[in-house]
Amino acid sequence: MTIQEASEKYKIPIPILREYESWGLCGEVKKGMGSWQYDDSDIERLSTIMTLHDVGFTKHEVEEYMELLLQGKATEKERLKMLGDKRDATLDEIHFKEKQLDRLDYLRFEMQKGKEDLQK
Numbered sequence: 001m002t003i004q005e006a007s008e009k010y011k012i013p014i015p016i017l018r019e020y021e022s023w024g025l026c027g028e029v030k031k032g033m034g035s036w037q038y039d040d041s042d043i044e045r046l047s048t049i050m051t052l053h054d055v056g057f058t059k060h061e062v063e064e065y066m067e068l069l070l071q072g073k074a075t076e077k078e079r080l081k082m083l084g085d086k087r088d089a090t091l092d093e094i095h096f097k098e099k100q101l102d103r104l105d106y107l108r109f110e111m112q113k114g115k116e117d118l119q120k
Contacts, residue, residue, distance in 0.1 A: 006038040012046055020046060023063055045069075056086060 007014045017038075045066065052062045065082055068075035 001038050003038070006043065006046075010043055010046070012050065016050070017046070019059075020049060023066070056090065061086075 001009065003014060003017050006012060007017060020042075048069070049062055049066060052065055057065065061082065065079060068079050068082075
């Protein structure tokens with residue numbers, strides 16, 4: 001399928017498809033009649049790329065992960081480490097946000113308590 005067809009069918013923005021092509025990670029994409037032709041394995045890789053992006057991987061990290069993925073099972077430990085590191089960083093962010101919420105709730109409680117004290 002063409003870039004336009006892949007974009008429409010899978011709701012992948014064309015700039016992302018162009019970037020994917022530029023990385024040279026699309027081993028199955030073939031040039032036909034002057035345009036790239038995508039198959040199911042390309043779409044599967046693109047899905048992985050979009051998932052990595054959605055969970056916070058940088059462009060460089062996505063590219064590194066995908067290069068490892070294309071090398072096969074031998075790089076599984078490295079990829080698991082990358083995913084684990086991102087998971088740990090995400091948990092750290094969640095815990096930080098939970099602390100922020102606790103502080104906001106405390107300030108709101110103090111303000112409401114102050115209003116009640118004034119009404120007495």
